[in-house]
Amino acid sequence: MTWFKRMAAPKPSGDAKRASVPSGLWTKCPSCGEVSLAEEVSRNLETCGDCGHHFRLDARHRLEGFLDEGSLTEVAAGLLPEDPLEFKDDKDYLSRAKGAAEKAGESEAFLLAKGRLFGRPVVAGSFVFRYMGGSMGSVVGEKIVRAFELGAEARCPVVIFSASGGARMQEGIFSLMQMAKTTVALNRYRSVCQPYISVLTDPTTGGVAASFALLGDVIIAEPGALVGFAGPRVIEQTIRQKLPEGFQRSEFLLEHGVIDMIVPRPELRDAVALLCQHLGAR
Amino acid sequence: MVSRELEFERPLLDLERQIEALRRIAAGTENLASVVAPDSDGTGDLAGSDDLAVSSSQSLEGQIALLEEKARELGQEVYSGLSRWQIVQLSRHPDRPYIRDYLDRTFTDFVELHGDRAFADDGAILGGLARFAGVSVMVIGHVKGRTTKENVVCNFGMARPEGYRKAIRLMRLAERFQLPIVTLIDTPGAYPGIDAEERGQAQAIAESIDCMASLTVPVVAVVIGEGGSGGALAIGVANRVLMLEYSTYSVISPEACSSILFRDASHAQRAADALRLTATDLLGFEVVDRVVEEPFGGAHRDPLDMADRLKRAIKQELAELKGLDGEALRLDRYERFRRLGRFEESGHADRRNGHSTATNRPGSQGQS
Ligand SMILES: [Zn+2]
Numbered sequence: 001m002t003w004f005k006r007m008a009a010p011k012p013s014g015d016a017k018r019a020s021v022p023s024g025l026w027t028k029c030p031s032c033g034e035v036s037l038a039e040e041v042s043r044n045l046e047t048c049g050d051c052g053h054h055f056r057l058d059a060r061h062r063l064e065g066f067l068d069e070g071s072l073t074e075v076a077a078g079l080l081p082e083d084p085l086e087f088k089d090d091k092d093y094l095s096r097a098k099g100a101a102e103k104a105g106e107s108e109a110f111l112l113a114k115g116r117l118f119g120r121p122v123v124a125g126s127f128v129f130r131y132m133g134g135s136m137g138s139v140v141g142e143k144i145v146r147a148f149e150l151g152a153e154a155r156c157p158v159v160i161f162s163a164s165g166g167a168r169m170q171e172g173i174f175s176l177m178q179m180a181k182t183t184v185a186l187n188r189y190r191s192v193c194q195p196y197i198s199v200l201t202d203p204t205t206g207g208v209a210a211s212f213a214l215l216g217d218v219i220i221a222e223p224g225a226l227v228g229f230a231g232p233r234v235i236e237q238t239i240r241q242k243l244p245e246g247f248q249r250s251e252f253l254l255e256h257g258v259i260d261m262i263v264p265r266p267e268l269r270d271a272v273a274l275l276c277q278h279l280g281a282r
Numbered sequence: 283m284v285s286r287e288l289e290f291e292r293p294l295l296d297l298e299r300q301i302e303a304l305r306r307i308a309a310g311t312e313n314l315a316s317v318v319a320p321d322s323d324g325t326g327d328l329a330g331s332d333d334l335a336v337s338s339s340q341s342l343e344g345q346i347a348l349l350e351e352k353a354r355e356l357g358q359e360v361y362s363g364l365s366r367w368q369i370v371q372l373s374r375h376p377d378r379p380y381i382r383d384y385l386d387r388t389f390t391d392f393v394e395l396h397g398d399r400a401f402a403d404d405g406a407i408l409g410g411l412a413r414f415a416g417v418s419v420m421v422i423g424h425v426k427g428r429t430t431k432e433n434v435v436c437n438f439g440m441a442r443p444e445g446y447r448k449a450i451r452l453m454r455l456a457e458r459f460q461l462p463i464v465t466l467i468d469t470p471g472a473y474p475g476i477d478a479e480e481r482g483q484a485q486a487i488a489e490s491i492d493c494m495a496s497l498t499v500p501v502v503a504v505v506i507g508e509g510g511s512g513g514a515l516a517i518g519v520a521n522r523v524l525m526l527e528y529s530t531y532s533v534i535s536p537e538a539c540s541s542i543l544f545r546d547a548s549h550a551q552r553a554a555d556a557l558r559l560t561a562t563d564l565l566g567f568e569v570v571d572r573v574v575e576e577p578f579g580g581a582h583r584d585p586l587d588m589a590d591r592l593k594r595a596i597k598q599e600l601a602e603l604k605g606l607d608g609e610a611l612r613l614d615r616y617e618r619f620r621r622l623g624r625f626e627e628s629g630h631a632d633r634r635n636g637h638s639t640a641t642n643r644p645g646s647q648g649q650s
Contacts, residue, residue, distance in 0.1 A: 076627075078627050079625050079627050080625060080626045080628060081625055081626075082626055084567065084624040085556065085558050087556055088556065089543040089544070089556070090543075138623035138624050138625045139625045141623050142623050145620065167511075167512075167533045169534055169539060169542065169543075169557075171533075171624075172532065172533055172556075172557045172558055172559070173532060173533060173557075173558070173559065173564055173567060174567070174622065174623055174624055175533050176511060176512070176515055176531075176533040177515075177569060177619065177623070178622075178623065179488075179491060179512060179515055180491055180515060180519045180619040181622050181623060183488065183491045183492050184495040184615065184616045184620060185616075185620065186492070187492055187495035187616075188495075205484075207511075207512055207533075210472075210483070210485075210487040210488050210491075210512045210516075211487075211488050211491060211512075212488070213484075214482075214484050214485040214488045214489075215489070227484075228479050228483070228484060229474070229479060229484035229487065230472075230479065230483070235475060235476065235479065238474050238475060239475055239476060243476070247476070256480050256481070256482065258485055
């Protein structure tokens with residue numbers, strides 16, 4: 001597994017990422033109960049070395065691990081939210097957004113980058129779930145559009161890692177329209193005949209699932225990821241009964257024919273590269 | 283019957299009923315005692331004496347004129363200052379015209395086409411061929427019902443994946459025969475149920491949006507009632523998007539928004555204001571292209587007139603799109619949706635003179 005060896009090498013930005021590890025030095029796996037060194041879990045891209053449980057992985061760490069080492073160049077980093085609705089609950093939207101940025105250590109809910117995958121150019125983006133639940137507003141929509149535009153320009157594959165509760169309520173109708181905006185851009189990107197690989201991570205629901213995320217040429221999900229249109233709570237309220245175990249999880253989706261495959265995180269890089277090769281990317 | 287009236291409609295409707303009653307008396311078809319006094323004890327203000335009815339039709343005419351004036355003023359007062367929440371209620375009015383009410387009047391020669399050719403025929407989405415302004419078109423829209431029986435079939439307008447897949451099938455059919463497409467949007471949202479999830483609700487909606495992005499025929503979408511989130515947008519990616527005056531279009535219902543923000547659904551009124559979900563709001567945001575005025579008091583007060591107004595509006599929009607060829611129509615749709623969004627872009631090498639923020643944005647600092 002060249003993947004593991006490569007990841008094992010200490011990375012310059014590694015220290016900043018430590019902050020994403022839940023409880024300091026040690027991490028307890030909620031699935032198998034094993035306690036491991038946080039650093040080791042981090043090196044495994046936030047997966048349990050024992051049972052393979054997938055923790056949430058922050059966007060920057062994810063893209064750095066996915067792309068060839070040192071090849072990541074962030075794109076469209078200057079995009080910031082506005083408040084077209086002047087949306088107010090107990091806090092106004094822009095101060096809420098500011099708080100979210102501080103908490104997440106990212107300026108918005110999507111991180112877009114150009115880079116290389118085994119030496120080949122690729123555009124890759126990842127949702128920042130810690131920023132307002134990875135919700136999609138105008139900035140996220142614009143970045144995803146630019147991902148497809150960059151991919152078309154460079155004639156290279158586009159890979160998007162989704163982790164989102166859906167549309168961002170505070171931008172109202174503009175958030176809803178991002179579903180259409182991202183999809184018309186994807187539709188246009190297809191004319192260059194390069195693959196768009198959609199990777200669904202935990203959780204991917206609502207307006208993100210119901211637009212570009214489920215329109216990949218190939219759709220991959222990480223193990224155990226919750227993926228669906230309506231969230232489980234909304235469904236339970238509607239039908240007034242408990243949902244069965246495993247409902248809306250990756251394995252359920254694979255069984256129901258909604259996705260192409262489930263790939264554990266440490267194998268994603270190899271899997272995506274192979275797919276891009278098959279689909280004719282340079 | 284009375285339960286179908288909205289609270290803010292009632293004072294005006296009561297007045298109108300009084301006027302109507304007086305008219306019947308004036309026309310000599312009824313006597314006074316039989317019509318006045320809704321209080322049931324027969325002692326309403328105007329009742330009590332046959333003399334009044336007989337004495338002069340003159341004063342009766344005067345009464346009517348007076349009440350009519352009062353009704354006009356009251357109507358003006360109520361409908362010029364509707365709150366967003368009142369508009370939400372109008373958009374869901376139980377007597378509001380639904381898609382089937384338009385089929386015979388706005389269109390002619392309608393032929394319904396059923397099924398998604400894979401799983402089922404979803405009663406929540408209706409589609410078929412129709413004649414419109416001299417040409418054949420494909421009509422697709424959400425179905426709502428008025429009776430329990432109707433609502434069982436149409437699931438209160440909440441479509442399942444097979445509904446969106448039926449829409450996709452019909453859009454592709456229209457594409458093949460180069461027929462314009464008209465969609466009528468009226469849904470609380472896509473159905474959030476186990477079966478819908480099992481069959482790929484999110485994928486079906488995404489696919490429908492994607493399908494509309496690639497069409498090379500003119501597409502006009504009209505929100506005729508509730509434009510509920512992704513389930514509405516699924517058939518809303520059109521060259522021209524219209525809204526009826528008292529329809530709404532929103533990323534989330536005011537009730538759901540309220541329960542997220544304020545922990546219970548009772549602040550829906552506040553949430554409706556926060557969401558800015560009316561036709562006027564959305565025209566201001568340039569998310570919709572045109573607002574179709576409704577008859578006084580709302581579409582349900584005069585469904586036939588509404589159907590005619592809708593027809594005129596769609597006809598104009600289709601006429602304007604007529605000059606564009608297939609690729610131009612597709613490009614037009616792309617550009618229309620590509621520019622939707624409001625954000626700032628701070629100094630960056632990658633910065634572009636965005637499609638994004640050039641539209642007038644009062645109160646925005648960033649000049650991108
Ligand atoms: Zn474990």
